[in-house]
Amino acid sequence: MSLLDVATAAFATKKPPGILALIGDTPLVEVTQLDTGPCQLFLKLENQNPTGSIKDRIALSMIEAAERDGSLQPGGTVIEATAGNTGLGLALVAGAKGYRVLLVIPDKMSQEKISHVRALGAEVRLTRSDVTRGHPEYYQDVAARLAEEIPGAFYVNQFGNPANPLAHERSTGPEIWEQMRHDVDAIVVGVGSGGTLTGLGNFFNRVKPRRGIEMVLADPTGSVLFEYVKTGKLVESGSWAVEGIGEDFIPDIADMSLVTEAYEINDEDAFAVARELLRKEGIFGGSSTGTLVAGALRYCREQTKPKRVVSFVPDTGNKYLSKMYNDFWMAEQGFMQRQPHGDLSDLISHRYEAGEVITVGPNDTLLTAFKRMRDADVSQLPVVDPGGRSIGIIDESDVLVKVHRDSTHFNDHVETAMTDRLETLPPTSKIQDLLGVFDRGRVAIVMDGDKFLGLITRTDLLSYLRRHMPKSAAPVEREFS
Numbered sequence: 001m002s003l004l005d006v007a008t009a010a011f012a013t014k015k016p017p018g019i020l021a022l023i024g025d026t027p028l029v030e031v032t033q034l035d036t037g038p039c040q041l042f043l044k045l046e047n048q049n050p051t052g053s054i055k056d057r058i059a060l061s062m063i064e065a066a067e068r069d070g071s072l073q074p075g076g077t078v079i080e081a082t083a084g085n086t087g088l089g090l091a092l093v094a095g096a097k098g099y100r101v102l103l104v105i106p107d108k109m110s111q112e113k114i115s116h117v118r119a120l121g122a123e124v125r126l127t128r129s130d131v132t133r134g135h136p137e138y139y140q141d142v143a144a145r146l147a148e149e150i151p152g153a154f155y156v157n158q159f160g161n162p163a164n165p166l167a168h169e170r171s172t173g174p175e176i177w178e179q180m181r182h183d184v185d186a187i188v189v190g191v192g193s194g195g196t197l198t199g200l201g202n203f204f205n206r207v208k209p210r211r212g213i214e215m216v217l218a219d220p221t222g223s224v225l226f227e228y229v230k231t232g233k234l235v236e237s238g239s240w241a242v243e244g245i246g247e248d249f250i251p252d253i254a255d256m257s258l259v260t261e262a263y264e265i266n267d268e269d270a271f272a273v274a275r276e277l278l279r280k281e282g283i284f285g286g287s288s289t290g291t292l293v294a295g296a297l298r299y300c301r302e303q304t305k306p307k308r309v310v311s312f313v314p315d316t317g318n319k320y321l322s323k324m325y326n327d328f329w330m331a332e333q334g335f336m337q338r339q340p341h342g343d344l345s346d347l348i349s350h351r352y353e354a355g356e357v358i359t360v361g362p363n364d365t366l367l368t369a370f371k372r373m374r375d376a377d378v379s380q381l382p383v384v385d386p387g388g389r390s391i392g393i394i395d396e397s398d399v400l401v402k403v404h405r406d407s408t409h410f411n412d413h414v415e416t417a418m419t420d421r422l423e424t425l426p427p428t429s430k431i432q433d434l435l436g437v438f439d440r441g442r443v444a445i446v447m448d449g450d451k452f453l454g455l456i457t458r459t460d461l462l463s464y465l466r467r468h469m470p471k472s473a474a475p476v477e478r479e480f481s
Helices: 003-013 018-022 055-069 085-096 111-119 139-149 163-179 195-207 225-231 267-281 287-302 327-332 366-376 396-403 407-411 431-439 458-467
Strands: 028-030 040-045 077-081 100-106 123-127 153-155 186-189 214-220 261-265 308-313 380-384 390-395 444-448 451-456
Touching: 018 085, 028 163, 040 163, 040 287, 055 085, 055 163, 077 085, 077 139, 085 100, 085 111, 100 111, 100 139, 111 123, 123 139, 139 153, 163 195, 186 195, 186 287, 195 214, 214 225, 214 287, 225 261, 261 287, 267 287, 287 308, 366 380, 366 396, 366 407, 380 451, 390 396, 390 444, 396 407, 431 444, 431 458, 451 458
Parallel strands: 040 308, 077 100, 077 153, 100 123, 186 214, 186 308, 214 261
Antiparallel strands: 028 040, 380 390, 444 451
C-alpha cells in the first residue's frame, strides 16, 4: 500500500468532532408578546446551531454530498465565495473533517465574522464588494478561478449546489412538520441562495399537496426578488443593510414559482422589529430575522381567519452587536432619529449629557487614558473636571511623548500630558468654522457656555453629510450570503 493510500485510509476512518451532530433539530417557539392578528406565529430558532445560523445545515449537506460523489477527496481544499454564515458553517464542517478551507470574502464583511472564520482555521481572501458579476474581482468569479487553479479544490457554489435545498427538504421541513403536529398554513422565508425556499417548498408540496402550504417571501427593499415575484421582471437592484438575504440576481437553485405572496421590508423596519423581538420575546436574532419577522407579522395581521404560521431566526444577534444592536451605529446610519436641534450639536455622535462620551479626569493616570482609548477604539479623549467642564484633550501622541523613554511615566497624571489649548465652538457655529478647526489639525469641542456637549471629528462630519446625501445619489451596496 502506498503512502497516499495509507493517508487516505486514515482520513476516511477519522471520526469528526461530535459538535457536527448538533446541527439541526432546533427548537420552535411561539411568539406571544407581539401582535400577530388572528394568527399564531412560530419561530424556528436556527440561531441555536453550532455557529449560530441556519447555514450550518447546508454546509454539512454540501460537504457530505461532495464526499459521496468524489468531488471532495482527502486532503482537498474547500473553496466558497461568501460574506456571511455559509462561510462560518463551511469553516466548521469542512475544518472539522480535516479539509483546507479557503473563503473568498467581499471587503464589507464585518470584522467579527472574519475573525470567527479565521479562528475556525479558514483562510480568507478579501476582494472588492463594489463590483458585480463579470468583473474579475467579483467574489464568486474569484472563487471559481481559484478552484480551477488549486489542485484538489472543490468549489461549493451554494447558489447552484443541489445539496443546498436538499438540506432543508430532508431536515428543516420534516422537523417543522413534526413540531407543528402536521398543522401548518404558511411559511415565511427569505432568499439568499434560495435553498430554504426551494427545499421547504418541495417538502411541503409533497406532504400537503391538496390544501397546500403558502410560501411567503420577505425581501429587503433594494433586492430584485420582490419585484420579480410581483411582476416577473428583473429590475436594477438597490442597496440594503440587512445581511444574508436579498439578491441582485435569481440564484440557480431558487424556485421562485413556489412563492405565493411577497412582502418588501426596508432596513429600518427590519432592525426595529429585531430589536423589539429581543426586548419583548427574549429572542436574539440577526438582521435577517428582523426582515422575516416583519414580513410574517404583516402577513398575519392581514389575515381574516386564524392561521398557523412559521418563520425563522436564521442567525444569532451576537454577530450584529456592533451594528444593529449598537445605538451609535443605528443613529450614524440614520435608522434611529434623535431630536434635532437645528445647530452644530446635531453633528455630535456621542453626547456628554447622555453619558455617551468616554472621558478622563485630569488626575487619572496616563495608563488609564491609554486603556480607555484602546477599549473605545478612539485616538483622543476629552479631559473633563469634576464639575463637568472640558479643560483639555489628550491623544495617543501626547501619551507617547511622555512614556516612550520611560514607561514608568504611564503612572503620571493626565494633566501633565494633555493639551489645554482647546478649539471650542458654540452650537451656533457653521460647518465652515468646523473646517477651519480641522485644517489646524484639531478636534472641535462644542461648548454651550461652560457646558460641554461633545466632540466633533472629521468622521462625524462625513457621517452627517452622508446621511443627508440624496438617496438617488447614494452608491449601490450589496450584502452577500
